[in-house]
Amino acid sequence: xxxxxxxxxxxxxxxxxxxxxxxxxxxxxxxxxxxxxxxxxxxxxxxxxxxxxxxxxxxxxxxxxxxxxxxxxxxxxxxxxxxxxxxxxxxxxxxxxxxxxxxxxxxxxxxxxxxxxxxxxxxxxxxxxxxxxxxxxxxxxxxxxxxxxxxxxxxxxxxxxxxxxxxxxxxxxxxxxxxxxxxxxxxxxxxxxxxxxxxxxxxxxxxxxxxxxxxxxxxxxxxxxxxxxxxxxxxxxxxxxxxxxxxxxxxxxxxxxxxxxxxxxxxxxxxxxxxxxxxxxxxxxxxxxxxxxxxxxxxxxxxxxxxxxxxxxxxxxxxxxxxxxxxxxxxxxxxxxxxx
Numbered sequence: 001x002x003x004x005x006x007x008x009x010x011x012x013x014x015x016x017x018x019x020x021x022x023x024x025x026x027x028x029x030x031x032x033x034x035x036x037x038x039x040x041x042x043x044x045x046x047x048x049x050x051x052x053x054x055x056x057x058x059x060x061x062x063x064x065x066x067x068x069x070x071x072x073x074x075x076x077x078x079x080x081x082x083x084x085x086x087x088x089x090x091x092x093x094x095x096x097x098x099x100x101x102x103x104x105x106x107x108x109x110x111x112x113x114x115x116x117x118x119x120x121x122x123x124x125x126x127x128x129x130x131x132x133x134x135x136x137x138x139x140x141x142x143x144x145x146x147x148x149x150x151x152x153x154x155x156x157x158x159x160x161x162x163x164x165x166x167x168x169x170x171x172x173x174x175x176x177x178x179x180x181x182x183x184x185x186x187x188x189x190x191x192x193x194x195x196x197x198x199x200x201x202x203x204x205x206x207x208x209x210x211x212x213x214x215x216x217x218x219x220x221x222x223x224x225x226x227x228x229x230x231x232x233x234x235x236x237x238x239x240x241x242x243x244x245x246x247x248x249x250x251x252x253x254x255x256x257x258x259x260x261x262x263x264x265x266x267x268x269x270x271x272x273x274x275x276x277x278x279x280x281x282x283x284x285x286x287x288x289x290x291x292x293x294x295x296x297x298x299x300x301x302x303x304x305x306x307x308x309x310x311x312x313x314x315x316x317x318x319x320x321x322x323x324x325x326x327x328x329x330x331x332x333x334x335x336x337x338x339x340x
Contacts, residue, residue, distance in 0.1 A: 011293075025077070069282070082226070095176055107181070120171055133233070262287055
């Protein structure tokens with residue numbers, strides 16, 4: 001049992017957001033409330049969209065009167081489940097790549113490989129993702145002027161998850177391989193070799209118990225990185241699941257998301273930060289809450305690892321002042337007392 005308050009707070013926030021999104025989809029059919037004009041009891045006009053945050057609209061509305069909190073609820077399951085799934089695939093594939101790097105590759109070759117990959121740390125993954133994902137996520141137009149997507153909605157989601165996973169597998173695989181190699185240099189591994197343990201037994205009985213807790217922390221870090229990439233892609237109008245583009249030559253609508261996932265809301269509303277900050281800050285705040293939740297999970301689990309072997313014992317009872325010390329007879333006699 002994980003005894004970490006931070007870990008369970010982060011889990012509760014993420015689970016609450018995802019569960020609320022599914023409840024909104026199942027029981028309310030993901031219907032986003034739209035209020036363009038607001039009247040009082042006497043049918044007098046008292047306000048028009050966009051509305052500022054209030055009890056009626058917790059995060060306000062956009063220019064068309066759509067409730068931003070409902071849009072965030074609708075897109076929470078797409079954003080968070082995509083980040084969690086991508087993080088799992090990143091760690092899993094990198095772990096598979098790291099096994100031969102740690103067990104079969106010599107130290108000199110592995111260090112040279114690390115030096116080669118270190119140059120990729122300075123290349124922003126967002127820029128690479130933009131070049132690869134642009135023809136996949138952006139809506140196209142044919143010769144007759146009809147808009148279309150090259151891939152279906154499910155295929156676009158799958159391709160984006162796969163591409164965002166493969167971009168970090170070399171770097172992350174090298175890092176996990178170094179973690180495995182450091183465990184293989186411990187003294188208990190040499191003892192296991194002397195006792196005749198096979199590589200599979202050493203991997204299963206000695207390497208995995210030390211590596212698995214660290215992989216969970218790495219997974220939390222990768223989920224945070226995926227969310228940050230989603231924000232960058234949303235700013236560049238590459239929304240998760242596809243970008244709906246209006247090709248009308250007259251007064252074209254701006255690109256919009258097909259699922260109201262949070263990066264699409266950021267891309268839709270970031271231009272309104274100066275005009276109406278309450279509209280743009282809603283999805284940005286939710287991204288911050290999600291990132292903070294994953295960080296809480298990582299910090300809490302790391303704290304659990306550091307303190308899991310510390311057992312809380314019973315406190316020793318203080319000795320009462322009335323206790324007297326009794327001195328018994330000594331089992332030997334000093335030579336000077338014998339009189340010899």
